[in-house]
Amino acid sequence: MAKNKRAQQNTILDIADALKLSAATVSRALNGQIHVKEKTRNDVLKMAEKLGYRRNQMASGLRSNKTYTVGLIVPRISMFFHAEVITTIQNNLHKHGYNLMICQSNDEISMEKELTEILFSSRVDALIVACTLFTTDFSPFHKFLESDVPVFFYDRVPLNVQGARIVRGDDQRGGYLAVSHLIETGCKNIAHISGPLSCNLYQDRSAGFYRAMEQHGLPVNENWIFHQELTPANAREAMRRLFESKDVPDGLCTDNDSSAIAALEYAREIGLHVPKDLKIIGYSNDPRTSIITPSITTIEQFPNQVGKKIVDELIELLRNEKSISDIADAPPVIIPIELIRRMST
Amino acid sequence: MAKNKRAQQNTILDIADALKLSAATVSRALNGQIHVKEKTRNDVLKMAEKLGYRRNQMASGLRSNKTYTVGLIVPRISMFFHAEVITTIQNNLHKHGYNLMICQSNDEISMEKELTEILFSSRVDALIVACTLFTTDFSPFHKFLESDVPVFFYDRVPLNVQGARIVRGDDQRGGYLAVSHLIETGCKNIAHISGPLSCNLYQDRSAGFYRAMEQHGLPVNENWIFHQELTPANAREAMRRLFESKDVPDGLCTDNDSSAIAALEYAREIGLHVPKDLKIIGYSNDPRTSIITPSITTIEQFPNQVGKKIVDELIELLRNEKSISDIADAPPVIIPIELIRRMST
DNA sequence: GGTATTTCTGAAAACGTTTGCATAAAATTA
DNA sequence: TAATTTTATGCAAACGTTTTCAGAAATACC
Numbered sequence: 001m002a003k004n005k006r007a008q009q010n011t012i013l014d015i016a017d018a019l020k021l022s023a024a025t026v027s028r029a030l031n032g033q034i035h036v037k038e039k040t041r042n043d044v045l046k047m048a049e050k051l052g053y054r055r056n057q058m059a060s061g062l063r064s065n066k067t068y069t070v071g072l073i074v075p076r077i078s079m080f081f082h083a084e085v086i087t088t089i090q091n092n093l094h095k096h097g098y099n100l101m102i103c104q105s106n107d108e109i110s111m112e113k114e115l116t117e118i119l120f121s122s123r124v125d126a127l128i129v130a131c132t133l134f135t136t137d138f139s140p141f142h143k144f145l146e147s148d149v150p151v152f153f154y155d156r157v158p159l160n161v162q163g164a165r166i167v168r169g170d171d172q173r174g175g176y177l178a179v180s181h182l183i184e185t186g187c188k189n190i191a192h193i194s195g196p197l198s199c200n201l202y203q204d205r206s207a208g209f210y211r212a213m214e215q216h217g218l219p220v221n222e223n224w225i226f227h228q229e230l231t232p233a234n235a236r237e238a239m240r241r242l243f244e245s246k247d248v249p250d251g252l253c254t255d256n257d258s259s260a261i262a263a264l265e266y267a268r269e270i271g272l273h274v275p276k277d278l279k280i281i282g283y284s285n286d287p288r289t290s291i292i293t294p295s296i297t298t299i300e301q302f303p304n305q306v307g308k309k310i311v312d313e314l315i316e317l318l319r320n321e322k323s324i325s326d327i328a329d330a331p332p333v334i335i336p337i338e339l340i341r342r343m344s345t
Numbered sequence: 346m347a348k349n350k351r352a353q354q355n356t357i358l359d360i361a362d363a364l365k366l367s368a369a370t371v372s373r374a375l376n377g378q379i380h381v382k383e384k385t386r387n388d389v390l391k392m393a394e395k396l397g398y399r400r401n402q403m404a405s406g407l408r409s410n411k412t413y414t415v416g417l418i419v420p421r422i423s424m425f426f427h428a429e430v431i432t433t434i435q436n437n438l439h440k441h442g443y444n445l446m447i448c449q450s451n452d453e454i455s456m457e458k459e460l461t462e463i464l465f466s467s468r469v470d471a472l473i474v475a476c477t478l479f480t481t482d483f484s485p486f487h488k489f490l491e492s493d494v495p496v497f498f499y500d501r502v503p504l505n506v507q508g509a510r511i512v513r514g515d516d517q518r519g520g521y522l523a524v525s526h527l528i529e530t531g532c533k534n535i536a537h538i539s540g541p542l543s544c545n546l547y548q549d550r551s552a553g554f555y556r557a558m559e560q561h562g563l564p565v566n567e568n569w570i571f572h573q574e575l576t577p578a579n580a581r582e583a584m585r586r587l588f589e590s591k592d593v594p595d596g597l598c599t600d601n602d603s604s605a606i607a608a609l610e611y612a613r614e615i616g617l618h619v620p621k622d623l624k625i626i627g628y629s630n631d632p633r634t635s636i637i638t639p640s641i642t643t644i645e646q647f648p649n650q651v652g653k654k655i656v657d658e659l660i661e662l663l664r665n666e667k668s669i670s671d672i673a674d675a676p677p678v679i680i681p682i683e684l685i686r687r688m689s690t
Numbered sequence: 691g692g693t694a695t696t697t698c699t700g701a702a703a704a705c706g707t708t709t710g711c712a713t714a715a716a717a718t719t720a
Numbered sequence: 721t722a723a724t725t726t727t728a729t730g731c732a733a734a735c736g737t738t739t740t741c742a743g744a745a746a747t748a749c750c
Binding site: 292 | 425
């Protein structure tokens with residue numbers, strides 16, 4: 001049967017009692033504050049060690065209104081780009097004594113909203129978010145800003161959330177570079193498999209696409225433009241549609257690497273030679289793109305730079321070296337991208 | 346300059362005041378307890394909504410000694426197997442109202458220990474751990490068990506931690522199946538790239554390796570056995586050593602997929618044909634193994650089953666339907682594995 | 691030696707909940 | 721109607737810290 005009582009844990013008072021001190025002094029000793037005798041501090045630390053004392057984060061946080069925890073909401077941790085960003089953020093925050101609470105929205109708006117509430121309940125000291133593909137209502141995040149809790153968006157970001165900080169890639173340029181590269185390698189008829197236009201990423205990459213096409217005087221065939229969730233299945237379906245008529249593209253720009261891979265596999269299956277018959281370019285520099293044959297040209301997004309930039313700015317805020325109002329009006333941080341040339345183009 | 350004051354957040358008392366009720370009643374209404382009039386509850390919920398009230402998790406946790414948060418420590422979230430396990434755990438815990446605090450040890454013992462302390466400080470309701478490759482001292486976890494906080498180990502697990510629950514794959518059988526498969530496809534001279542023997546995974550897979558070799562009457566060439574961290578660089582180095590003499594293997598069993606991929610690439614570079622000259626088998630069924638040419642035979646570990654099993658048992662404990670002592674003595678849960686045949690063998 | 695300053699420590703009040711106990715109000719029974 | 725039970729609410733004490741304020745002890749100054 002169930003045994004409910006949790007064993008008693010030692011508190012600051014147990015240390016105080018054992019040393020005939022007050023809780024206040026013990027607290028000060030443990031927190032390395034001024035005004036506590038060297039010997040007292042040593043005694044306290046030794047006794048804490050002996051009793052196996054661990055600070056109760058809830059009591060501490062309740063009183064001091066600091067949790068030393070940052071919340072993070074991300075569509076999925078299994079996406080290479082996000083996994084890298086998260087790792088960088090976590091390792092750097094840890095250096096400054098902060099913890100990260102990682103949550104996955106599974107790209108669902110309702111889940112994202114729920115996680116937002118939970119993280120607010122946990123009174124995280126800051127929030128970092130990469131939105132779902134479909135987030136257009138950003139009101140769930142307002143509550144943080146109203147309470148002066150810093151909010152950072154990265155990658156998939158809102159256009160207008162007053163007071164939030166934005167760090168994103170140069171997706172316009174990424175889309176532009178990708179298409180320009182296809183054109184330079186000889187493509188004349190270029191298709192584009194992109195994501196939902198509710199998301200800034202695909203708005204921007206599409207804009208880059210159109211700009212490059214126009215600049216090189218190439219017509220855009222609107223039947224070759226797809227805006228859909230970037231799943232392998234959708235990419236295959238798009239490929240099927242592209243190659244069922246006899247008017248077929250010689251270049252394919254996909255807005256993520258999973259789609260590029262799926263497209264490449266499909267091309268292989270229907271007997272197309274890549275890059276001879278069809279050139280393919282992806283986006284993100286997922287490790288899989290360098291493993292597949294032929295390896296896929298793609299756009300590097302430098303997730304480590306994204307993560308580092310977020311933490312650097314965040315720590316300044318958390319240390320009160322800057323206030324939210326100091327940086328919220330600043331323009332978004334744009335992390336440069338880079339074309340990675342491989343065998344598929 | 347820094348603005349320190351955080352805007353006032355509404356508390357249970359604000360709701361109470363607004364409705365001329367006591368904090369106690371508001372608390373009961375919000376928590377859906379018995380003994381509160383229907384109308385009162387509705388009033389409270391409405392007012393909470395109106396004031397944008399969000400429970401302060403720290404105050405609640407401090408008082409009730411429940412955080413509804415589970416801690417998780419994992420070497421890296423970017424490893425496919427772990428990412429899958431985590432996602433399953435998180436989604437299932439969420440259904441039961443629990444949150445997951447995900448931490449990465451980066452495969453460093455010191456980091457693992459530190460994270461353990463932090464999660465204890467946060468008073469998580471349970472702890473789930475996949476150890477580092479090098480963890481042999483499990484005393485940092487004792488503190489949880491002494492406090493009746495459930496501890497689950499999965500994948501990389503300790504041998505003897507009294508009271509902890511263990512969920513792992515059938516690595517012995519995995520190693521055995523892998524080698525048996527190589528033998529069945531005609532290999533006579535089999536090499537093994539394995540991990541550090543401080544880790545149960547590689548002990549078990551090695552045991553399976555030896556058992557299969559012995560059972561088929563094949564001699565083991567000890568020069569072809571590697572125990573090292575399973576990085577791509579180490580795999581390449583092992584390959585170099587294997588193929589610098591003229592006595593070379595015709596089968597290679599690697600204990601993770603990254604090594605299998607690196608080995609395959611190396612083989613390709615030195616002009617070996619896989620599978621004709623060398624057959625390669627990996628471990629984990631990382632998506633990359635099905636993308637590479639030739640696709641790599643590997644062992645599926647069913648991360649979703651691992652995650653599901655952990656949550657199912659954990660929820661029983663957290664609901665006090667079972668007590669730790671009920672299941673801690675039970676034998677470890679062993680999740681079956683499965684051979685995935687592909688083109689590399 | 692007396693005073694002013696600095697250094698150290700303790701008492702007590704917060705922080706926002708939950709919960710045991712008591713009581714008031716309502717419903718039921720005799 | 722009175723006595724009893726049930727239902728609904730409030731009071732006040734926790735939970736384990738941090739922090740303000742004040743006072744005690746130690747040191748410095750004259």
